[in-house]
Amino acid sequence: MIERQRLRELAAIAGLSVTAVTTAEPFPELWPVLHQRIADGRLRGMDWFTEERALFSLTPRNLHPTGQSIISIGVPYWTPSITPPDDGIPRGRIARYAWGKDYHRTLRKRMEHLHALLEQELGRPVEARFLVDTARIVDRAVAARSGLGWYGKNTMIIVPHYGSWVMLGEMIVDIPIEPDPPLRPRCGRCAACLAACPTGALVGPYELDAPRCISYLTIEHRGVIPLELRPLMGNWVFGCDICQEACPYTIAARSTIDPDFLPEREEHCFPRLEWILRISEEEFRTVYRGRAVLGAKWAGFARNAAIALGNCGRPDDAAVLEEVLARHPHPLVRGHAAWALAQLGGQAALPTLRQALAREEDPYVRSELLTALDLTERHRTTAAHVDV
Numbered sequence: 001m002i003e004r005q006r007l008r009e010l011a012a013i014a015g016l017s018v019t020a021v022t023t024a025e026p027f028p029e030l031w032p033v034l035h036q037r038i039a040d041g042r043l044r045g046m047d048w049f050t051e052e053r054a055l056f057s058l059t060p061r062n063l064h065p066t067g068q069s070i071i072s073i074g075v076p077y078w079t080p081s082i083t084p085p086d087d088g089i090p091r092g093r094i095a096r097y098a099w100g101k102d103y104h105r106t107l108r109k110r111m112e113h114l115h116a117l118l119e120q121e122l123g124r125p126v127e128a129r130f131l132v133d134t135a136r137i138v139d140r141a142v143a144a145r146s147g148l149g150w151y152g153k154n155t156m157i158i159v160p161h162y163g164s165w166v167m168l169g170e171m172i173v174d175i176p177i178e179p180d181p182p183l184r185p186r187c188g189r190c191a192a193c194l195a196a197c198p199t200g201a202l203v204g205p206y207e208l209d210a211p212r213c214i215s216y217l218t219i220e221h222r223g224v225i226p227l228e229l230r231p232l233m234g235n236w237v238f239g240c241d242i243c244q245e246a247c248p249y250t251i252a253a254r255s256t257i258d259p260d261f262l263p264e265r266e267e268h269c270f271p272r273l274e275w276i277l278r279i280s281e282e283e284f285r286t287v288y289r290g291r292a293v294l295g296a297k298w299a300g301f302a303r304n305a306a307i308a309l310g311n312c313g314r315p316d317d318a319a320v321l322e323e324v325l326a327r328h329p330h331p332l333v334r335g336h337a338a339w340a341l342a343q344l345g346g347q348a349a350l351p352t353l354r355q356a357l358a359r360e361e362d363p364y365v366r367s368e369l370l371t372a373l374d375l376t377e378r379h380r381t382t383a384a385h386v387d388v
C-alpha cells in the first residue's frame with residue numbers, strides 16, 4: 001500500500017503535477033451517455049467509436065485483468081507568454097496542446113518514470129498498464145471519478161488551478177491505493193463556452209456534436225469541409241481552443257513552463273498560411289516530426305490553411321491560392337483553394353476561377369469551382385445592385 005500523499009510526491013518527481021486515484025471498478029453509468037451520443041450521431045465520422053468499443057471501455061479490467069487502482073494523471077500546459085507576432089501576416093492557429101512534442105509520448109514517458117519510482121518505493125514489481133488517449137477507456141470519466149477534475153459544460157475536465165489546460169492519461173496498477181473522492185461540478189449557471197463556440201458544436205451543456213467541432217474538422221476529418229462551416233472556422237489550422245479560452249476557470253489558469261509543451265519555432269504555434277500552402281510533403285513531415293500536427297496529414301493541413309486564408313487573408317494573398325489552384329497535387333486542397341479565392345478575390349478572382357475551370361479535370365474540384373464562380377458572380381450582382 002502506498003499513501004496518496006507519497007504517490008503525489010513521486011508523481012511530481014516524474015513530471016506529473018496533478019494526480020488522483022480511483023479504483024479499477026467498471027464505469028456502468030457511462031453506458032447510457034456513450035450509447036446516446038453514438039445513436040444521436042454526435043460522434044459521426046469517427047468510425048472507430050463503435051458501441052462495441054464503448055462497451056469495452058466501461059471495464060478497465062478488460063485492459064488490465066489484475067488491476068486494482070487507476071492513477072489518473074494530468075499534465076498542465078498553459079504558457080501565457082507566447083503570442084502571435086504582430087506583423088500583419090495572415091497566420092494559422094494551432095491548438096496549444098499540440099505546440100510541443102507529441103503529448104502521447106511525453107505522458108507515457110513520465111508514467112514509466114513514475115512506475116519505476118513506485119517499484120523502488122514498494123520494493124517489488126508493480127504490474128502496470130499505461131494509457132493515453134488512444135486506449136479503449138474514457139480518460140475524462142476516470143479523471144472525473146478520481147477527483148482529478150470535474151466535467152465542464154464544454155465536456156472538458158476542469159482541474160483546480162489549471163482549468164482545462166491539462167492533458168490526461170492513466171496507469172492501471174495491481175496495487176490497492178485509497179481512492180480520492182470526486183469533485184462537485186462547478187459550472188453553475190455559466191454557459192460562456194456554449195456561447196463562444198463559433199460553429200454551435202456545443203449543442204447543450206456537456207454535449208458536443210463532434211462533426212461540427214473545429215477540432216474534429218481540422219484534425220480528424222479527412223474529406224471536404226461543409227461549405228456552411230468554413231466561414232466559421234476562423235484561422236484554426238489544427239484543433240481549436242475557443243471553448244476552453246471562454247471558460248472562467250481556464251482563463252484563471254496557473255501558468256506552467258513545461259519544455260515538452262513549448263513550441264520550438266513559430267510554425268509549431270502560429271504558422272504563416274502562405275507557408276503552409278507552399279511546403280512540400282517532405283518539409284511538412286520534417287517540421288512536424290514527433291508532433292501531433294502530423295496527424296492532420298499534409299493535404300488536410302493545407303486544406304485547413306486554404307480555409308483560414310479565405311477567412312482572414314488579404315486580397316494580396318490571392319496569388320498563393322492561384323498557385324495552389326494551378327499546381328497542388330491534391331484535389332481536396334485545390335477545391336478548398338477555389339472557395340478561399342472566391343472569399344478573398346472579389347471581382348478579380350473571376351478570370352482565375354474561369355481559367356481553372358477550363359483546365360480542371362477532377363469532378364470534385366470542378367464542382368467547387370462552379371460554386372466559387374457562382375458566389376463571386378452573386379457578390380458582383382449584389383454589389384451592382386447596391387451601387388445603383
Ligand code: B12
Pocket residue numbers: 030033034037046095096097132133134135137138139140141151154155156157158164165166167168169185206207208210213215216219220238239240241243
Ligand atoms: C473522441 C475525442 C475527441 C473528439 C470528440 C470530443 C468529445 N467531446 O467527445 C474531438 C475530435 C472533437 C475532440 C476534440 C478535442 N479534444 Co479530444 N478526445 C477524444 C477522446 C479520444 C475520446 C472522448 C470520448 O470518449 N468522448 C465520448 C463522449 C460521449 O463524451 P462527451 O460527449 O464528452 O460526454 C462526456 C461528458 O460530457 C460527460 N457528461 C455527459 N453528460 C453529462 C452531464 C453532467 C451533469 C456531467 C457533470 C457530465 C456529463 O460524460 C460523458 C462521458 O465522459 C479522448 C481520449 C480518451 N480516450 O478518452 C480525447 C480527449 C477528451 N480530448 C482532449 C482534448 C484536449 C481535446 C481538444 C481540447 C483538442 C483541441 N484543442 O483541439 C478538443 C476539445 C473539444 C471538446 N470540447 O471536447 C483531452 C481532454 C483533456 C481534458 N482536460 O478534458 C482528451 C481526454 C485526450 C487526453 N488524453 O488528454 N476529442
